[in-house]
Each structure stands twice: as structure tokens, then as C-alpha cells.
Amino acid sequence: MTNSMFKTGTLLLVLILLTITGAPAVRAQGPSAKTTPEFVPGEVVVKFKPAIGAMSGQRRLQQEGARIKRVLPRSGLLRVEVAPGYEQAAVEKLVARKDVESVSLNYVIHTMGSPNDTYFSSQWGLTKIQAPQAWDISTGASSVVIAVIDTGVDLDHPDLAAKLWTNPGEIPGNFFDDDGNGYVDDVNGYDFANNDSDPNDDNGHGSHVSGIAAAATNNSTGVAGVSWGAKIMALKALNSAGGGGTADIAEAMMYAVDNGAKIISMSLGGVRTSWPCSYTDIETALNYAQANDVLVVIAAGNDGQYGVNCPGAYDQALAVGATTSSDNRASYSNYGPRLDIVAPGGDISNKIYSTIAPLLTNGYKYYDGKYGTSMATPFVSGLAALVWGMDPSLTAAQVQQQIESSADDLGTTGKDDYFGWGRINAYKALQPYIAxxxxxxxxxxxxxxxxxxxxxxxxxxxxxxxxxxxxxxxxxxxxxxxxxxxxxxxxxxxxxxxxxxxxxxxxxxxxxxxxxxxxxxxxxxxxxxxxxxxxxxxxxxxxxxxxxxxxxxxxxxxxx
Missing domain, CATH: 2.60.40.10 (Immunoglobulins)
Structure with missing residues (x-):
């Protein structure tokens, strides 16, 4: 490339990055109205090659006139501001650079839950997975932390408040990063969607899945969780509408790993996006979790179609489908060779009853029913916490293998596209540890x-x-x-x-x-x-x- 050609390319990139006025607006749409993946308008996610690194890459782009919205040093990612409507052009221009490893849109991920219909149901899912029998063996250990990456958690909920993880190095309310982890006042977690220290739930979905995994149990109040002992790390990466950028989700995942979570539970997924996945930021975080022996459990998707949704389709994730009260595959549950396991997810007739933010209950105080692979996912996360509590020396791969090998085989013998290895069975999963x-x-x-x-x-x-x-x-x-x-x-x-x-x-x-x-x-x-x-x-x-x-x-x- 000649020097004049390089200057022309740089000028074009600067125009893409800086031209805001007059650019066509990109608006996020609900998942039911989209056939292509959504993305956060006005930004792209860039990763420079290891020899360059995030900080040097930031300086290079700033010298070229670009504006950096955020640097994520642990993952090496940069969130770069671009003109709305020119995101794809910026991706194509940046990816051609020899110093850049990857560039992607900041894709929007959505909750997998269904609409909140008014229906009261007993917790049939716990009986289905033989949780009461498992509780005779163990009710879980408080040393095991489940990071719930979702719309947040109701921090004052009577069935959740006592179950929240507390950052031992942080002093609440002093507006100071006491433990030096880069986040101010992250006492119970963090809000990555709004970049503040309050991960309270403004949607209800995150509170619902948190209760399924680890609600306070045997306390004469509300519902039971799969793991009575596990703590909940509240990581809000989705907004009040249930959507969020992959960059925020990836940052939340890395926070979970760095702050001691053993399980990351993600009841979310892209809009009709299946393998091969293109979420380079989440893939980086998945690799980080795997390298640090953290199990990542992700919903398979609610499209009722062949192909597990991204990011659940990644090999580093434990992808969870949903079953009904009669042990059939839920009609909405995605399926395919990348499905690993299934768990109770319910349907319109038999929902999964759990905790919810009180302002969003349509007449129910603190509790309501939902259905979806979102609900199935925390059943698996809670079971992983029970298994890890029985034997803390297990690796993440061993915990996953124990969950899969102890599942009740449904459908074709062995692993199949509709049920994976089968529907989880908590009692069978814990039996080997009490002999x-x-x-x-x-x-x-x-x-x-x-x-x-x-x-x-x-x-x-x-x-x-x-x-x-x-x-x-x-x-x-x-x-x-x-x-x-x-x-x-x-x-x-x-x-x-x-x-x-x-x-x-x-x-x-x-x-x-x-x-x-x-x-x-x-x-x-x-x-x-x-x-x-x-x-x-x-x-x-x-x-x-x-x-x-x-x-x-x-x-x-x-x-x-």
C-alpha cells in the first residue's frame, strides 16, 4: 500500500467514526420482529493483536481521530464510537487493518423468558428433578457463588436478599473502589448496562431466574431454590427491556470470574443466531472462564428451531433446553447437536413459579410464573452449585460431566438433538458423593x-x-x-x-x-x-x- 493510499483509507475510517449528523438511525427491535441480529447503534467492538494490546490500540485510534467509549483491558476489547448507520462499514474498514485481530458489532442479547402471564403454579420442576431427595444428601454450600448475568436482581426481595454474594473487599456507599478491582461500590455485584454499582432488577427476569437457582429455602416464605446454600452474584448486563450488548455481557462474565464465581448463569441469547457464532467478545470471555475453571450455563433459545442460539452454541458453554411437566421437549425449545442438557422450563399451562421484582408482578407480590429456556437454565446452575458443594475439588468439566452422566435419558438412547444427554436429576447427580x-x-x-x-x-x-x-x-x-x-x-x-x-x-x-x-x-x-x-x-x-x-x-x- 502506498502512503497516499494509506492516508485515504485512514480518512475514510475517520469519517465513518466521526460522522454523526445525518446518518440513518438504527433502532433496536424486539426479538419477535427481527430476523437478523440486533446490535447497539453507534459503536463497534475492536480487539487489537496481542503484540499491540488494548491500551496501545486505543492510542492509535485516538491519534486517527476516533472516540473510544470504553476500554476492557482484561479482554483486550475496545468499544469504539461510530456514526449510527455506518457500523458495518466501520467493521469492514477496521478488520482490514494488519494490527487488528477482530472487529464485530456490539450485538444485542435478549432474555429468553416468555411474557409474564398471571398464573399461579406449584414448583413441579423441583419434584421432576428429584430435588427433595437430593436435599436429603445436601442443600448446598455458601462457598459456591452463582453469577447471574441478566436484568439484575431485586436486592430487597424476601427470598433473595439473604442469598446475595457480598464483596468482602468493598465498603458500601463510600464512592470508592476499596478493593481496586476497577468497580466502585460493587458490594453485591455491578450494573454493566448503566455502568453503576446498583444491579437492582428493573425488568423482573433476572430475579425470577435467580430464585430458581438459589432462593432462600425452608424459611417459611415464598419459594424454594435448587441450591439452598449457594450465593447469588447480581450482574446486570441487560436493560429494563431485557436487551443488552455483548460487550457488557462479556465484561460481566470476566468480572464474575475475577471475583470468585464458580458458575455463570446466562438466561439470554441472540435473536435467531445459531452456529457459527460471531460474538468475539463473549467468546473471549468464555475462553477466560474456561481457563479459570468456571462453568458457564447458557439458555439454548426459545425459537423452537433447529440450532442452539448464540452464545449457548459455543463449545465452552453448557447449553440448556427446556422440558414440560410431562418430560416432553417444550415446543419453543431450540434443539440440535450443540444442545447439552435439558431441564424444566414449563409452558403456558404449567409455568415455573419463582421470585420476581414486586413492581412487575401484575397483582402478585414478589412471585409469579414464567416459562422458557431461561427458566430451565438456572435449574442446571443450581444443580452445578449442589455438585460443587459436595466436592469442591472438582473441575468445571467434571461438574458438567456429572450433571450430564446422571441425567434421565429422554428420547433416543444416549445424547440426541432434542434432549442432549437428558433431563437433569439432582438426586442421581449427588448420590456418588454420599457413600x-x-x-x-x-x-x-x-x-x-x-x-x-x-x-x-x-x-x-x-x-x-x-x-x-x-x-x-x-x-x-x-x-x-x-x-x-x-x-x-x-x-x-x-x-x-x-x-x-x-x-x-x-x-x-x-x-x-x-x-x-x-x-x-x-x-x-x-x-x-x-x-x-x-x-x-x-x-x-x-x-x-x-x-x-x-x-x-x-x-x-x-x-x-
Whole structure:
């Protein structure tokens, strides 16, 4: 390129970036009226190559006369102001630069929920996924944080206020960034849609999905959440109409990762946008979450069409479809090979009842019913919190695998386009984490029978066994021989409590039986949790009594 040609291109870019007056307006439309993706008018999202970086890229564009609306240093993204109506032209001009890695429109993402019809319904979804049985195992841990990226959360809701994550490094109301994370007074989260510290819900959708995942439970008020213990990080990235830019969503995702969330729940998606996705900013955030072992759960979409909506279609996301109370695929739920799992989402006849901002309840105070893949998504997020609470050492990939492998298979056997791996089952997902295990005295799990040997000169003796569990809470256990026999007994009469941090111990004492033979029975350990869940484990016990045991003789070697 000659120098004069470069100057001409730069001038054209400046004209695109600066010409505001007279440019045709671009207005956001509701999802039902659009067939092409919406975008935020008057800006594009630019990422310079790693060798340049965001700050140097910012200086380069400013030297060329561009105006930068916002720099997102963690993702390397720049939100660059352009003339409304010339967004696509700016993308084409900027992407041709050799110092630029990617350029995209700041696409608008929408909530996936349905209109708020007046209908009172019981929480059939919790029963469908066997949540009450799962709660006998665990009700969740407060150490697990779910970041809800949506229209915000009603911070004063009686079923949500006590469940909010609190930033330990921030002092509320002092108008200062106490923890130095770049956000002032981000006590319970942040409002990325309006760039302020108040993530209160002005739509109702975000409060609804938050309650499904983690409403305060067993408090004689309102509804139950899947995880009683998990905390909710309130991240508002969608406006009062339920729409928001991908750049705000990506920034919220990175905030969630940086501030300790283990799960990001996103009941949102583009307008009829399926694979391949072109949300480079969200893809960058997804990669960041994956690299930091954070699970991102995203709605599959409510178009009833083939193809999971973006950004749920990305490989780094756990894409969630919706089922009805009869375990059928909801007619609106998108499907295809990128669908991972399904959960209760409801329909017009059987909605999902949950928390909602009180000004938007159409006569209901604090609670109402909705349906959609938006409602299915927090069921999965809440279950992920339960699984992680049982075993904090799990990776995000392992949590996802546990959710998928324990799902109730619907439709074609195995993974299919309509149900993914199946409809989640909370009880089955938690069962592997509440087991009693029999071990030998060295702490090795028993996988073969406990064997005793005896002859006329040798008594069988005794062996010490251990009882262990990975369950964090106390399990009361007892050991017995079943069926009872005369040649082996438990000594002392064994019982006690065991937790993940401590083991139980007892002896099997064997005695010489009345005749030569091989004898078998079973040692059985039964346990009961504080919630009344019964557990058991067992192993075969075998005694061989012969006239004389063969002695293994090793040859003696003499050195000359």
C-alpha cells in the first residue's frame, strides 16, 4: 500500500467514526420482529493483536481521530464510537487493518423468558428433578457463588436478599473502589448496562431466574431454590427491556470470574443466531472462564428451531433446553447437536413459579410464573452449585460431566438433538458423593473378599477394617455380620460417626470352625445421615480351614 493510499483509507475510517449528523438511525427491535441480529447503534467492538494490546490500540485510534467509549483491558476489547448507520462499514474498514485481530458489532442479547402471564403454579420442576431427595444428601454450600448475568436482581426481595454474594473487599456507599478491582461500590455485584454499582432488577427476569437457582429455602416464605446454600452474584448486563450488548455481557462474565464465581448463569441469547457464532467478545470471555475453571450455563433459545442460539452454541458453554411437566421437549425449545442438557422450563399451562421484582408482578407480590429456556437454565446452575458443594475439588468439566452422566435419558438412547444427554436429576447427580466405603487398615478400598486362613496349628486371628466417606457431614454407622455365623464376629460391637475428615474403625475376629471347609458370610456397614438418608456398604468375608496350610519355602543360596 502506498502512503497516499494509506492516508485515504485512514480518512475514510475517520469519517465513518466521526460522522454523526445525518446518518440513518438504527433502532433496536424486539426479538419477535427481527430476523437478523440486533446490535447497539453507534459503536463497534475492536480487539487489537496481542503484540499491540488494548491500551496501545486505543492510542492509535485516538491519534486517527476516533472516540473510544470504553476500554476492557482484561479482554483486550475496545468499544469504539461510530456514526449510527455506518457500523458495518466501520467493521469492514477496521478488520482490514494488519494490527487488528477482530472487529464485530456490539450485538444485542435478549432474555429468553416468555411474557409474564398471571398464573399461579406449584414448583413441579423441583419434584421432576428429584430435588427433595437430593436435599436429603445436601442443600448446598455458601462457598459456591452463582453469577447471574441478566436484568439484575431485586436486592430487597424476601427470598433473595439473604442469598446475595457480598464483596468482602468493598465498603458500601463510600464512592470508592476499596478493593481496586476497577468497580466502585460493587458490594453485591455491578450494573454493566448503566455502568453503576446498583444491579437492582428493573425488568423482573433476572430475579425470577435467580430464585430458581438459589432462593432462600425452608424459611417459611415464598419459594424454594435448587441450591439452598449457594450465593447469588447480581450482574446486570441487560436493560429494563431485557436487551443488552455483548460487550457488557462479556465484561460481566470476566468480572464474575475475577471475583470468585464458580458458575455463570446466562438466561439470554441472540435473536435467531445459531452456529457459527460471531460474538468475539463473549467468546473471549468464555475462553477466560474456561481457563479459570468456571462453568458457564447458557439458555439454548426459545425459537423452537433447529440450532442452539448464540452464545449457548459455543463449545465452552453448557447449553440448556427446556422440558414440560410431562418430560416432553417444550415446543419453543431450540434443539440440535450443540444442545447439552435439558431441564424444566414449563409452558403456558404449567409455568415455573419463582421470585420476581414486586413492581412487575401484575397483582402478585414478589412471585409469579414464567416459562422458557431461561427458566430451565438456572435449574442446571443450581444443580452445578449442589455438585460443587459436595466436592469442591472438582473441575468445571467434571461438574458438567456429572450433571450430564446422571441425567434421565429422554428420547433416543444416549445424547440426541432434542434432549442432549437428558433431563437433569439432582438426586442421581449427588448420590456418588454420599457413600460409605470399607477399607483395609492401610486405607485402601476393599475390592476383594476379606480372607482368613486356618489349620490345626494356626488360628485365623483378626483384621482391622476402616469405614470412610467423602460426605462432609456426620454419618452414624454400625457394622454387623449378615448372616450371623459362629466363626467370625465384629469386635468391639462396632459403631460411631464418620465424616470426610475422619474414619471409623472396627475389628473382624475370626475363630477356628468345627470342620474343614471354606466358609463365607458378609460384613455389612449401614449408616444414616442427619437428614435421615440410609446408606450401606458390604464385603464378603471368607475363611478357609484345612488340616495343614502349605508353607512357601524359598531356596537358600550360599555364596562361595
Amino acid at each position: 460409605l466405603t470399607l477399607q483395609n487398615s492401610a486405607g485402601v478400598e476393599l475390592t476383594t473378599p476379606v480372607v482368613f486362613m486356618a489349620d490345626d496349628a494356626t488360628t485365623p486371628g483378626s483384621q482391622t477394617l476402616q469405614v470412610s466417606t467423602t460426605y462432609p457431614d456426620a454419618i452414624t454407622w454400625t457394622a454387623a455380620i449378615s448372616p450371623p455365623v459362629s466363626w467370625v464376629s465384629v469386635s468391639p460391637p462396632a459403631g460411631g460417626q464418620v465424616t470426610a475428615a475422619s474414619v471409623g474403625q472396627f475389628d473382624l475376629n475370626a475363630s477356628t470352625p468345627s470342620g474343614y471347609n471354606t466358609y463365607t458370610t458378609t460384613v455389612v456397614v449401614t449408616g444414616t445421615t442427619a437428614t435421615g438418608l440410609n446408606l450401606s456398604t458390604s464385603d464378603e468375608v471368607r475363611l478357609s480351614y484345612v488340616p495343614q496350610l502349605q508353607q512357601l519355602q524359598l531356596p537358600v543360596i550360599f555364596k562361595n
